[in-house]
Amino acid sequence: MDNLPDLSSIWxxxxxxxxxxxxxxxxxxxxxxxxxxxRELNLTRITSPRDFWEKHLWDSLAGITSELIDWQQSLKAIDIGTGAGFPGMAIAIALPHWRVTLLDSTRKKVAFLDQLYTSLGLANIETIAARAEELHKQAQYQQGYDLALVRAVGSTSVCVEYALPLVKIGGLAILYRGHWSELEDRQLPEIVSNFGGRVEQIKELSTPLSQSTRHYLYVRKKISNLSY
Known part of the structure; x- marks a missing residue:
């Protein structure tokens, strides 16, 4: 089996x-x-070592690389629609003092992730098998996280709707996006405001190997709005 590239200098x-x-x-x-x-589950189409490194590992950590986030703090994060475990699994490995919840609606994937994090010896992960739109109606999860991470789950408005109810006041929802249009840029403040948030930062990066464009949106939870 191929090894991941050793790209310490690029990191x-x-x-x-x-x-x-x-x-x-x-x-x-x-x-x-x-x-x-x-071989048994449709986890990811990204399987070559270099693509996996860039599109899963690097991208996961690039999303939390912002002056808005202090890696030294012990933060509680939820990865909404985690799929194969990204970005949450990569973050949990990099930052073992964080608590990371992996949320996915597919029970077979969640069962796989349970086996995966156990085999990796990761004590800072938990999983939830549920739909995001149902989870944020449950009192024990409302405003329970410092960070909510959403990657490739749907439209921007849907991602905001899923993420902000789970974030504490003062916490951040981080949306991982590829293409980002001027129309989305104009619409975003109103969408975010409707859910009690404010756009703090939109960061554009080029991925280091393929020079693809990535956008990371940081939305601050400003007020409680529990009528979701």
Whole structure:
């Protein structure tokens, strides 16, 4: 089985961080386990080592690389619609002092993720099998997280609707997006305001290997709005 590329200098240059030997080994094990899981479950189409490194590992951590987020703090994050475990699984490996919840509506995927994080020895992960639109109606999850992460789950308005109810006042919803249009840019403040938030930052990056454009949207929860 192929190994992930050793791109320590790129980690450092682009994100001002690089994994130590233990984290590199965990990333490699994560890659191997997901390829194995792909034989039975439709987890990801991104399977080559370089693509996996860039589009899953690097992209996951790029989303939380902002002056708005202090990596040194012990934060509680939820990954909405996690699928194969991204961005949450990569973040949990990189930042073991964070608590990361992986949320997905497909029970078979959640069962796979349970086995995966156990085999990796990750004690800072929990999973929930539920739909996001149902979860935020449950009192124990409302405003329960410092960060809500949403990647490739639907339109911007849907992502905001799913994420902000789960975020504490003062916390952040982070939306991972590829293409970003001027129309979306104009519509975003009103969409966010309707759910008690404010756009703090829109960050555009080029991925380091394929030079694809990625956008990361940071939405601050300003007021409580429990009539979702």
């Amino acid at each position: 450092q240059q682009t994100l001002n961080w690089e994994p130590n030997l233990e984290k590199k080994a965990q990333f490699q094990q994560l890659y191997q386990k997901i390829l194995q899981g792909n």
